[in-house]
Amino acid sequence: MGTTASTAQQTVSASTPFEGLQDGSTMDGRHSLSVHSFQTASLPNSKAKSIIPNKVAPVVITYNCKEEFQIHDELLKAHYTLGRLSDSTPEHYLVQGRYFLVRDVAEKTDVLGTQQSCGAPNFRQVRGGAPVFGMGQPSLLGFRRVLQKLQKDGHRACIIFCVREEPVLFLRADEDFVPYTPRDKQSLHENLQGLGPGVQAERLELAMRKEIHDFAQLSENTYYVYHDTNDLRGEPHTVAVRGEDDVHVTEEVYKRPLFLWPTYRYHRLPLPEQGAPLEAQFDAFVSVLRETPSLLLLRDAHGPPPAFLFSCQTGVGRTNLGMVLGTLVLFHHSSTALRPESVPTKTKALAMEQLQVVQSFLHLVPQGRRMVEEVDRAIAACAELHDLKEVVLENQKELEGVRLESLAQGSGSQHGVRQRALWSLERYFYLILFNYYLHEQYPLAFALSFSRWLCAHPELYRLPMTLSSVEPVAPGDLIATGSLGVDDLISPDALSTVREMDVANFRRVPRMPIYGTAQPSAKALGSILAYLTDTRRKLRQVVWVSLREEAVLECDGHTHSLRWPGPPMAPHQLENLETQLKAHLSTPLPGAEGPQTRRFQTCLTMQEVFSQQRGACPGLTYHRIPVPDFCAPREEDFDRLLEALQAALAKDPGTGFVFSCLSGQGRTTTAMVVAVLVFWHIQGFPEVGEEELVSVPDAKFTKGEFEVVMKVVQLLPDGHRVKKEVDAALDTVSETMTPMHYHLREIIICTFRQARAARSEREARRLQLRSVQYLERYICLVLFNAYLHLEKAGSWQRPFSVWMREVAAKAGILVSTPSSTQGACGSAAVVAHVLLQVEVMASPNFSSQWQPQRHCKDDLIKGPFAEGVPVTWSTPQGGSASRDGESRGRQADHVQHSPPSSAPRMSSPPVVQWQPEEVGMLLSSFGKGGSPGTLIQGHLRNSPLLFPLPGVPSPLSLTHCSFCFEFSLSHIS
Numbered sequence: 001m002g003t004t005a006s007t008a009q010q011t012v013s014a015s016t017p018f019e020g021l022q023d024g025s026t027m028d029g030r031h032s033l034s035v036h037s038f039q040t041a042s043l044p045n046s047k048a049k050s051i052i053p054n055k056v057a058p059v060v061i062t063y064n065c066k067e068e069f070q071i072h073d074e075l076l077k078a079h080y081t082l083g084r085l086s087d088s089t090p091e092h093y094l095v096q097g098r099y100f101l102v103r104d105v106a107e108k109t110d111v112l113g114t115q116q117s118c119g120a121p122n123f124r125q126v127r128g129g130a131p132v133f134g135m136g137q138p139s140l141l142g143f144r145r146v147l148q149k150l151q152k153d154g155h156r157a158c159i160i161f162c163v164r165e166e167p168v169l170f171l172r173a174d175e176d177f178v179p180y181t182p183r184d185k186q187s188l189h190e191n192l193q194g195l196g197p198g199v200q201a202e203r204l205e206l207a208m209r210k211e212i213h214d215f216a217q218l219s220e221n222t223y224y225v226y227h228d229t230n231d232l233r234g235e236p237h238t239v240a241v242r243g244e245d246d247v248h249v250t251e252e253v254y255k256r257p258l259f260l261w262p263t264y265r266y267h268r269l270p271l272p273e274q275g276a277p278l279e280a281q282f283d284a285f286v287s288v289l290r291e292t293p294s295l296l297l298l299r300d301a302h303g304p305p306p307a308f309l310f311s312c313q314t315g316v317g318r319t320n321l322g323m324v325l326g327t328l329v330l331f332h333h334s335s336t337a338l339r340p341e342s343v344p345t346k347t348k349a350l351a352m353e354q355l356q357v358v359q360s361f362l363h364l365v366p367q368g369r370r371m372v373e374e375v376d377r378a379i380a381a382c383a384e385l386h387d388l389k390e391v392v393l394e395n396q397k398e399l400e401g402v403r404l405e406s407l408a409q410g411s412g413s414q415h416g417v418r419q420r421a422l423w424s425l426e427r428y429f430y431l432i433l434f435n436y437y438l439h440e441q442y443p444l445a446f447a448l449s450f451s452r453w454l455c456a457h458p459e460l461y462r463l464p465m466t467l468s469s470v471e472p473v474a475p476g477d478l479i480a481t482g483s484l485g486v487d488d489l490i491s492p493d494a495l496s497t498v499r500e501m502d503v504a505n506f507r508r509v510p511r512m513p514i515y516g517t518a519q520p521s522a523k524a525l526g527s528i529l530a531y532l533t534d535t536r537r538k539l540r541q542v543v544w545v546s547l548r549e550e551a552v553l554e555c556d557g558h559t560h561s562l563r564w565p566g567p568p569m570a571p572h573q574l575e576n577l578e579t580q581l582k583a584h585l586s587t588p589l590p591g592a593e594g595p596q597t598r599r600f601q602t603c604l605t606m607q608e609v610f611s612q613q614r615g616a617c618p619g620l621t622y623h624r625i626p627v628p629d630f631c632a633p634r635e636e637d638f639d640r641l642l643e644a645l646q647a648a649l650a651k652d653p654g655t656g657f658v659f660s661c662l663s664g665q666g667r668t669t670t671a672m673v674v675a676v677l678v679f680w681h682i683q684g685f686p687e688v689g690e691e692e693l694v695s696v697p698d699a700k701f702t703k704g705e706f707e708v709v710m711k712v713v714q715l716l717p718d719g720h721r722v723k724k725e726v727d728a729a730l731d732t733v734s735e736t737m738t739p740m741h742y743h744l745r746e747i748i749i750c751t752f753r754q755a756r757a758a759r760s761e762r763e764a765r766r767l768q769l770r771s772v773q774y775l776e777r778y779i780c781l782v783l784f785n786a787y788l789h790l791e792k793a794g795s796w797q798r799p800f801s802v803w804m805r806e807v808a809a810k811a812g813i814l815v816s817t818p819s820s821t822q823g824a825c826g827s828a829a830v831v832a833h834v835l836l837q838v839e840v841m842a843s844p845n846f847s848s849q850w851q852p853q854r855h856c857k858d859d860l861i862k863g864p865f866a867e868g869v870p871v872t873w874s875t876p877q878g879g880s881a882s883r884d885g886e887s888r889g890r891q892a893d894h895v896q897h898s899p900p901s902s903a904p905r906m907s908s909p910p911v912v913q914w915q916p917e918e919v920g921m922l923l924s925s926f927g928k929g930g931s932p933g934t935l936i937q938g939h940l941r942n943s944p945l946l947f948p949l950p951g952v953p954s955p956l957s958l959t960h961c962s963f964c965f966e967f968s969l970s971h972i973s
Contacts, residue, residue, distance in 0.1 A: 080215065085185065086232055092224040093215040095208050099182035099192075101225045104168060105137050109314045111385060119145030122315035126381045131155055131307035132326040134382070136315030140170060140177040140248065144257050147264065150307060157263040157306035159288060162250060163318045164311075165270035166191035167204045169212070170248040171225065171239045177248045180225055181313075182208065188229040191313065193273060201270060205249040216241035263306075271318045274423040276430035279451035282437075285325060290446045295333055297443060305333050320386040321427065327378040328435050332442040355392075357429050360463050371435045379431070392428050395421035426464065433460060456809050459635070459801065487519050487552075487559045487662060494665075502527045505664035509733055513539060513656035514675045516733075518664035519552065519559050522609045529617040532656055539656040541619040543648045545641070546606060546660055547667040549626035551577045554609055555585070555600040561662065571624040578605040621648065627667045631773040632780035635801035641671060642796060645678045653683075669733055669744060673781055676729040681788045685725065701749035703727070704778060712779060715812060716786045726781050744781075748774045783808065 081097040084090065095101060110121035114135075121136035123146065138146060150158055170177035181191055195201065216223045224236040241247060254266045267288055271277050277285075289295050294303050308329075310322030362368040379388050399421045437453050454460060493504035497517075503524035506517040520528060532539045546552075551562045551574060562581060569577065582603050604612075610622040625640045627633045633641075648655040657675050661667035680686070704727055713719035727745065734743040748771055755767035787800050790807070798806075808814065 080218070083185065085188075085226070085229065085235070089232055089235060090224065092219070092236070093211075095182050095211055099184060100188070100229075101169065101171075101180040101212075101223070102183045102188060102229055103225065103227045104179035104181045104313060106228075109136060115142070118149055119143065120311070120315070122319075122385060123149075124315075124384055126323055126327055127384070128381050130327055130330050130381070131305070132323050132330065132382070133307060133309045134315055134319040134323045135309070135311050136319070137164075137168065137179050137311060137313050139173075139179060140253050140257075141175065143253060146309070147257055147261055150309070151261065155307040157294065157303075158261075158265070158309055159292065159306050160254060160264060160266045160309045160311070161269045161285075161288075161322055162254060162266070162311050163269050163271040163322050164191075164250070164313060165195065165201060165272065166193065167201045167208060168250050169205060169208055170250075170253050171223075171241070172246045173239075177253060179253075183229075191273070202249065202251055202268065205251075209244060209247045209249060212241055212247055213244045265306075269322070271312075271321055273317060274420075276426045277321070279454060282430075282434060282450035286441075286446050286450055289329060295329065296445045297333075298445065305330060316386045320382055320388065321431075323382040324375075324378045324388070324431055325434065327381055328374065328431070328438060329442075331374060331378065332438045355425070357425070357463055358432070361429075361432060361460075364459050364463070365436060367439070368436075371439060372432055375428075375431045375435050378435075379428075388424065388428055388431075392421075392424045395424050429464065436460075456814055457805070458809075458814065459805060462634070485561055487561055492663070493518075501531065503664075505668075507664075509672060509676060512676065512679060512732075513537075513654065514672055514679070515656065515658045516664055516668040516672050517658060517660045518668075519548065519561075519660055519662050521557060521559055522554055522604065522612065523557065525609060525613055526616065528658065529613055529620065532658070533617055533619075537656070539619070539654070541621070541648065541652045541655040542617060542658065543621045543623065543644060543655055544610065544658045544660070545623045545625055545644060545671060547625060547627040547671055548606075548661060549574070549628055551581055552606050553578060553581060553585070554602075554604045554606075556602055569626065571626060574624060574626060575605065575607055578607070625671075627661070627671070629661070629667055630770065632777040633667075633670060635799075635804050638674065638780075638784050639799040639801055641674050642678060642800065645675055646796070649678075649682060670777060670781070672733045673726070673729045673744075674784065676732060677725065677781075677785050677788060680725070680729070681792060686728075702746055704745040704748075706748070706775060708775070709779060709782065712782060712813065716782070717790065719782075719786070722786045722789060723782050726778075726785050730781075744774060744778055748778065783813065 081094045082091045083094045083098070083100070084092070085100065105121055107115075112122045112124060114123040115121050118135075119142035120138035123135040124133065126132045133150070135146065147158075166181060169180050169182075171180055183190070184192075195204065212223050221240060221242045222238040223241050225239050226236050228235065239246075250268070251266075258264050258266060265288075267284075269281065269284055269288075271281060292306060295305050308323070308326035310319045310326065312318035312322075358372060362372065365371065376389060383390075395417070399417045402417045433454070434450065437450050441448055441453060448456070495505045495507060497506040498504055501517075501524065503520040504518035506515070506528065508515050515528075515532070517528065529542065531537070532542055548561070549569070553560050553562075582605055585599050585603050588598055606624070607622070610620065614620050623640075623644050625637060625644070627637050645657070648657070659668045659671040659675070704723065709723070713723050716722055730744055751767050751774060752771040755764045755771060758764035758767055783804070784800060787803050787808075788796070791798055791803060804813075
């Protein structure tokens with residue numbers, strides 16, 4: 001009969017909207033159309049046997065099956081969305097129910113004037129003769145002319161990359177096909193961004209082409225498009241669409257001409273318009289390189305490398321990024337013909353002191369300066385239309401100017417400028433990282449993908465956190481929305497030591513000069529020092545280590561803390577911030593009538609508090625070692641702790657050590673365990689008795705025998721003894737902690753059980769996250785003890801951070817992909833699985849699941865480094881300090897963040913939405929500020945990455961950059 005229509009009732013609907021395409025769902029409110037809907041319709045043939053609904057129109061089949069035709073009734077047209085740009089323009093059907101088709105490339109975008117001569121706007125080659133080319137979006141015939149030019153110039157092989165992430169359609173114009181892009185009415189000059197996870201531009205283009213064909217059938221084989229949305233006179237234009245062949249998708253335009261050039265290849269490599277590419281996009285680029293033998297340093301490789309051709313809309317931003325990537329690859333391919341030094345550097349050098357992230361990179365990587373210079377030369381070679389270094393510098397200058405204006409006017413208008421500065425700096429830094437990757441992996445024929453290589457370099461994962469510190473922090477900005485939080489409000493005295501020592505939770509490790517305490521005031525500090533130096537203890541030397549990562553001041557006899565919602569600070573930065581805060585708080589209150597009033601009568605920094613005590617205790621030494629709360633210390637934190645311990649014990653073996661944090665629990669306990677281990681390695685280990693039988697539920701977890709821990713133990717030399725020593729140190733430190741119910745090994749499973757019994761999903765997620773953080777802290781202590789054993793012969797000259805990179809990472813500590821779960825989600829991502837009697841699922845490349853949300857134009861927070869929302873600080877009079885339990889009774893030192901005015905539009909599957917209280921807890925853990933939207937989008941591969949796991953209800957996945965463990969938790973099966 002020429003039709004496959006069924007006689008069953010079907011649904012007549014408009015095409016799937018853009019949002020619905022992400023999860024395969026259908027549009028809400030679709031109308032159902034059945035045979036009964038047409039009982040009153042006037043049919044052209046009275047002998048109709050049946051009316052079979054079709055997607056576009058009902059199919060009418062006459063008696064004897066001799067006739068078949070479709071009725072396009074006005075009733076059906078009502079199911080398609082109509083729209084117009086203005087009252088003077090005609091109404092027409094919209095693609096995906098909301099988008100207008102606009103000509104992709106305007107004439108003014110062709111700055112180089114190569115449209116007519118070469119076939120594409122802004123067609124160019126990099127300086128220095130490298131076969132790397134870039135161009136704007138060509139038409140079908142224009143692309144053929146570009147290929148002819150490359151062939152004429154002697155490039156026998158070429159890899160063509162379309163780096164556009166937005167859908168592009170090509171409509172027939174005489175003998176050519178001209179590109180058009182769907183645009184939203186509210187942003188006619190912006191391309192679609194942030195398509196969401198699982199949404200491919202190619203599939204979206206096919207769906208849109210089908211729609212345009214259907215719309216044209218309803219409009220006499222024509223469809224409306226726009227050439228100039230700035231001037232609507234003469235708009236829209238009609239385009240004839242008689243069949244789907246009159247509309248081409250991007251793949252057809254780029255691939256069909258390649259039949260005449262079989263050595264040319266095409267790839268779609270979507271790159272973001274702003275910021276750095278995702279790790280998954282770097283991996284896609286590397287996979288193309290890996291499949292090109294002439295690019296690899298192989299024995300049987302022969303012939304010149306292929307040319308690279310990158311194309312985006314205008315041929316400027318994303319094309320320039322691709323050209324720099326290609327240039328870096330060719331730098332490594334030929335170390336003689338294409339030396340980086342042969343490319344002249346045209347841009348003036350950036351002030352390196354403005355780029356803290358670059359300075360950190362140079363400090364970490366031995367040949368980092370060479371790698372940065374190679375990137376600078378590659379950028380200079382591709383700078384004919386777009387100089388990324390100049391853009392970074394201009395954005396930095398503009399940000400500083402806007403910031404000064406906003407401070408003078410009291411407004412916060414710097415968000416947009418700040419975002420552009422962060423995006424450009426992010427892109428520049430990831431080019432440096434990619435060049436470092438090439439230095440290590442190009443000689444190995446890319447044995448590791450970029451994402452897995454980056455996981456094996458945890459020190460690099462943490463560097464992007466410093467990107468947000470692009471301008472100095474003003475104390476007035478930090479405390480403009482509230483007051484400093486009083487530590488007494490969130491430091492419960494679980495050990496009842498305030499009455500005797502004037503400080504909460506003061507205790508000692510039995511038979512060792514190692515002490516721990518909550519944050520002391522000046523009065524409490526005097527009491528503790530008098531206690532340590534009395535005739536009974538007789539400590540001549542006392543080393544005090546403050547583990548607070550937040551700025552702390554003593555104001556009128558009470559300690560106050562102020563947490564900066566930004567990247568972690570170095571000790572000298574914290575002390576400088578405290579000095580600035582003191583100066584700010586010491587100034588009279590503005591606008592006060594009569595006598596000038598001050599906020600506090602006395603205000604002292606921690607450095608000043610301890611300096612005042614040196615007269616009464618000459619042997620006092622003060623160290624500031626900021627350690628993140630609720631999670632494992634960073635590798636550098638272990639280095640600083642070990643250095644302080646070694647120096648003091650070398651000077652006086654009888655030195656006493658005091659460690660303090662806000663409450664004297666989490667961070668203090670961890671540092672005390674580190675000190676106990678170092679003491680034992682120097683002075684000898686005590687005899688370890690026989691292992692006690694534990695008759696409690698889940699006894700193996702109480703003993704710390706989590707699967708991920710045991711996998712680490714299996715890899716470490718003499719791993720079981722290393723773990724037992726850590727367990728003994730934990731038992732020793734926690735012997736006096738029983739009233740606080742804080743034992744690191746037991747609190748892991750205890751917190752997880754609390755998560756199971758939580759009454760709300762939000763509370764369960766928070767406790768699950770906390771449990772994983774405790775587990776990571778435990779693993780790091782085991783690794784540190786292994787380091788102490790293996791490096792003891794060299795007196796620990798090699799720092800723990802270097803050992804982790806040079807020894808542990810290469811031995812496989814950072815990479816654990818159990819074969820039992822290798823394909824659980826179709827990925828071999830770098831994971832360390834936490835079982836805790838929980839179903840374990842190997843997650844796909846974590847960054848690929850959350851990063852596509854970064855550049856969604858509808859998001860409240862645009863990009864991965866957006867500045868956090870205002871912070872509400874607690875006040876002594878019953879402010880809004882958030883209280884957070886650490887096991888029982890633990891009140892966490894974190895802040896609340898005001899929720900955003902509107903939530904970002906999330907793609908499906910939905911990402912876990914964190915509440916303001918949870919955001920504060922995460923900020924305390926990872927030292928990175930932001931709103932819930934910021935956390936959902938991620939902090940550029942370094943902070944908690946929260947996303948769903950396929951097939952797991954209410955999941956939670958966390959990746960913390962200290963050791964790049966990725967933990968996945970789901971409900972108890």
